[in-house]
Amino acid sequence: MASAKKNLPESRRRRDPEATRAAILEAAEELFLTLGPADTPTSRIARRAGVTKSLIHHHFGSKDDLWNEVKQRHFGQYYEAQREILTSSRGSTDMLKDSLVGYFRFLQDNPHAVRYMSWRFIEEGEDHCKPEEDQLFELGAERIREAQDGGELRADIEPVTMIKAFLAMALHWFQSKPLMDQILGPEEDLDALEERYLEDAVKILLDGVRSRRATAD
């Protein structure tokens, strides 16, 4: 009864449902996030994945289902990264700096995440990823409240606003980035500017959020 299900991983299996699913997902993610869901024909996803269009329907049902799967999968990474940033960093205001830098690096390394966020903003349908994200928000707000009670962060500001400030500063850079290097010449020195921007953003936000009495290092 004990099934020896995968007893031939050595030779290339001619049928490999999981690999097929993975290939479709990968192709779909790439295309959906660059062309947009509406402008991405399933046929093209299939071609890129080296599969027939019918297989997409076989494995995922409909195009919308596939899109939801991509979103949820992608949000997994995003969610993990965020959570680690929020929990790993040690106390007080350092956490905020680490969060901002960490989030910034994450977006830097995952351009898809930026486009994904943009699509979420634009689409109207329900968002399956929301509860997990809210939980994340709650986690961050809690840590901020602690710092407020400890006198490290100013208490006259809603924690949610602080979080949004950090998210906004990081995300906005990458959202507007394609608009910028479009006019800045091919790649003049946008990367150097990017580092400078991060440094400045840290300065602004930390000083704007720190308790008035605390004198910086």
Add this chain to the structure above:
Amino acid sequence: MASAKKNLPESRRRRDPEATRAAILEAAEELFLTLGPADTPTSRIARRAGVTKSLIHHHFGSKDDLWNEVKQRHFGQYYEAQREILTSSRGSTDMLKDSLVGYFRFLQDNPHAVRYMSWRFIEEGEDHCKPEEDQLFELGAERIREAQDGGELRADIEPVTMIKAFLAMALHWFQSKPLMDQILGPEEDLDALEERYLEDAVKILLDGVRSRRATAD
């Protein structure tokens, strides 16, 4: 020879190209920005405008041309509002506060502008509106540099970063708003929260940007 071109504005002209163009543009703007360009059939634009589909092609050429026209037109308003905010406000740091509040109010009153910005971020094609916007950026940066030289704003931060900080804080709220009231119940008290957010954002940004020596009012 002096043409009396428009000598019958009183009785309803049965043919009125300009009015037709305007009707099409208005319908297109509404639909494009809510459904997205890809999900908006020209037939539906035509129906909404009370016109035949053919007329769209007659007046605008192609669907893409119409979309570009909408973008450019919409940017007009956006551009005007921004420019007025930047130039009208009197000296120093008050300008920044006024800019943020003004921009925030503008987005509040023009939900379309938010979606428009999001589409600009996502689309890849050239952006016809860019030069005017850059001019606006330059204007703002100049005023910030003056304040930096005058010792009112800290000088260790790139002016562009300051501008982006203000834009990001305002825009991000409205971008993420639909995601928020989706989980917050129908309309719990999102508007009250909105005002609170604006106040907090002003606090964070102004304190983060003000010169270290200047003691606030």
Add this chain to the structure above:
DNA sequence: TATCTTATTGACCGGCCGGCCAGTTAGCGT
């Protein structure tokens, strides 16, 4: 080996969408 499951295929359908075209009519100049 015989059998059952299911991954995989290719052909096909109904529908919609963008664009075109031939024809009609309103307004404006002469």
Add this chain to the structure above:
DNA sequence: ACGCTAACTGGCCGGCCGGTCAATAAGATA
């Protein structure tokens, strides 16, 4: 009054897209 230009119409076409279905064969089970 006449004719020209351009606004406007209805109808149609070619193409693509999402989805279905019957048929095939690979792999697991026994």
